[in-house]
Amino acid sequence: MSSFTFNNARKEFVQIAKGWKRPIWAPLKRNFLSVPGYPGARLLNTQTEMRVLSIPVGIIVPDDGDLELLKEEIADWLITDEPVELIFDVEPNRTYLAVVDDSFDPDEFVTLGIGTITFICPMPYKLGPTQKKVLAIDEGGNLKAEFRNRGSVESNPIIDITVGAQSPFLDVWNDNDYFRIGYPVGYKSKIVKEDERLINDDCSSLKGWEPFGGQIGKYLARGSMEVVGGKAFRASDYGQSELNKWHGPFVMKEIPTIGKKIGDFKLDIQFALQSTKYDQMGKTIAMVLDADYKIICQVDMSDEYMSHEITLAHSSVGSGENEQLLSNETGYYIDTFNQFSGHFALARRGNHWRVYCAKYIVGTEQDGASFVMEWYDVGNWNPNTTKEPKYIAVGCVAFGGYYPVNVCQIKDVKFWRINTLEIDETPYIFDVGDKIQIDTVRSLVTINGTNAIALKDIFSTFPIVKRGQNEIIVRPANVGIAELTYRERFR
CATH class of the missing domain: 2.60.120.200 (Jelly Rolls)
Known part of the structure; x- marks a missing residue:
């Protein structure tokens, strides 16, 4: 019999019943539009809904075990405020983010020795191992990372930059999609240190x-x-x-x-x-x-x-x-x-x-x-x-x-x-040694931990790691050390 790890802990006395099969993919909902005079319907979009995992389990109570203490231990393990990692023994390279449904009853579970634990995954995709890519200067002078996302859907990365040179702007490009903070400059622009x-x-x-x-x-x-x-x-x-x-x-x-x-x-x-x-x-x-x-x-x-x-x-x-x-x-x-x-x-x-x-x-x-x-x-x-x-x-x-x-x-x-800026002057927005983080999961950009979303170009979008081939470029190329972290996501 197999078990699982939840909230960074596993309990050897909890075993998954034989015969349980995990859903192959997250549940999908197709939204259709029926039009009079049109045969059938038009597919508007497809929604990926929450993943629900109902797991039949058995519990092996030690002969000298204190049932009340065991109930407390199980409740402390399974009841969390936020989704945490869930990993099954039979699928060790995939991670779910889950919470236990509030219908779970530790009393009944321990008393009968069998029961069903229902895990709910608000973010329905399975996650692969953490991937890290350090961007490097290529032959064309770009600060770039090229890699393939083997997941079945796009991923939300976190980009960390340790600044090595001042700049009035920062761009992140992936194909034709871009993210920008700061102010684009021309060759006539006068760039100054406001701070x-x-x-x-x-x-x-x-x-x-x-x-x-x-x-x-x-x-x-x-x-x-x-x-x-x-x-x-x-x-x-x-x-x-x-x-x-x-x-x-x-x-x-x-x-x-x-x-x-x-x-x-x-x-x-x-x-x-x-x-x-x-x-x-x-x-x-x-x-x-x-x-x-x-x-x-x-x-x-x-x-x-x-x-x-x-x-x-x-x-x-x-x-x-x-x-x-x-x-x-x-x-x-x-x-x-x-x-x-x-x-x-x-x-x-x-x-x-x-x-x-x-x-x-x-x-x-x-x-x-x-x-x-x-x-x-x-x-x-x-x-x-x-x-x-x-x-x-x-x-x-x-x-x-x-x-x-x-x-x-x-x-x-x-x-x-x-310093006081003149009308025609453009300020640097970060300095050497500053730490910039672009967190696409939270749609947040920070400089030294402080929210810098006010600097974001309103027409730009937070970068994503697309399914398949990616070519992430950070500009200016001399901005510093850039590292991209993401996890592949699977349906």
Whole structure:
């Protein structure tokens, strides 16, 4: 007798009954139009409907098995919130995405020892193994991948690009079909950097960062910072604690001006703040400072509660009597930003301040839960609206004698000068090191995890991997490293 793997697990005590046959293809529905005076009917279209798999199974209960625990184990295995992978032993190279029908009764199944499990596949096609194609420059100078899709229907790929050169546009072509973000340019076009990146630090080394000591805003800068795993800053020592005081290490880096005063700017920081116990307290912080080491603006992820885990996305302009709160958000729910791994951006354009915070979808660097807050400093009453940035400071702090947060890290620091565009100028839309993802399943394009659908050409369509031969071309050819991932789909 055979069995199956579902939700990345298999139960040896569950066996498929002999004689069960899988449907050869997904169910089809033909839509016809009858016309008076026309013999028969006209075929309008064909719909592929959900695939339903009703599987007769038997259960072999161990002699010393606890039936109640067995019911819980089976329910935990089979009941899922989203479709997950289903693989049959007799067809190991094909994968279904399925959920169990809500009529499933674990009590009856375990008590009688036999039953029927009904799997529903909202996406009706079977999937083959994951295919990856790295695009390469061909003899004609195109960044291209040629391959054959042996599936019986088209597939939805994910295209990942690590940028190696700036560009005002990105195209993906497959035959005559194209997808585009950005702005096509002619030979007379003047291409400029609207967002001119001055700092791009992946926090793999403290080289170029100087320790900051003393008082910085309401924080006592003390202790020491270290690099963990070659990919993040964290506190190796929070320094001497004081009652009801935030304390911990800060490091600072000067912003290169490249001979031009910085007016408008943008800051984007990747943070991780993850408690393992409810009584841990801490903050991971980034600040923009002026030439006198005064705070122009600040973003931080913080847990200020000694009795609960509640993570806040806090941001502000200035400090002391000139402080203006921009955000102090938990997200949609009180625990939305708990176990935070994501990024926090702040921009100043004239008298307009804007913050954007997003928690990454688990296992990715794609934005999930997020919010935007804005503030207009009408009349420029806050002096920090016109101050020139000079330094970036980042820190990790604990509160008094309380336990610090277990994971309190700064993982990436970026800072841009925002230049004003003239009417006849075209901006670059991405920079060296940026990561672009085109996810055709979700009809989503992101740059560094942030939704960039506003840059999409409205006449272009998301690329697909066609049935049969494909020739995927990415332009410009020097854009960087491009990789296409897809799974063949079968009826």
